[in-house]
Amino acid sequence: MTDLIIIGGGPIGIACGLEAKKKGISYKILEKGPIVNSLFNYPVNMQFFSSSERLEIDGIPFISNEAKPKRNEALEYYRRIVTSNDLNLQLFERVTSIVKAGEVFSVTTPKATYSARNVIIATGFYDLPNPLNVPGEDLPKV
């Protein structure tokens, strides 16, 4: 039993995990892919619209080569936050259901069912593209 389960290991899930850790709340982050999976799947040379300081979490400096960082720099930034803060993040574990019985949530993945007193859903939506149904859109380079 943990105090908190956070679903999604994107920037928001990571920020929630950092806050939980600082406050001594027991927590677990469940992520269906790698760290910041949405960003991982962006085009390789993608450059953010925001300047790096606007993407920072918890005031941790985000230094980039140009004012607006690239995907790879963001991947490295968030990965370093997870490792240097030793965040409790379980990767490649997709949440398939959440059931509440009394005051306890049961959160199920293909690997296990976890119990928690609170749940944060930080699943975003940027990892769910809207397909155009045009030929070739499912190729790995697209």
Ligand SMILES: Cc1cc2nc3c(=O)[nH]c(=O)nc-3n(C[C@H](O)[C@H](O)[C@H](O)COP(=O)(O)OP(=O)(O)OC[C@H]3O[C@@H](n4cnc5c(N)ncnc54)[C@H](O)[C@@H]3O)c2cc1C
């Ligand atoms: C091309 C592009 C450029 C962008 N540029 C900017 C920018 O310049 N500035 C800006 O602020 N924003 C930008 N965005 C948006 C930015 O990516 C989002 O604001 C940010 O990713 C939101 O973070 P999040 O944690 O809420 O969601 P996400 O990053 O989407 O994270 C959600 C996470 O939840 C995981 N997840 C989903 N379902 C489950 C499940 N069932 N079980 C477990 N895990 C699950 C996903 O794998 C994902 O890792 C851009 C987006 C795109 C596509």
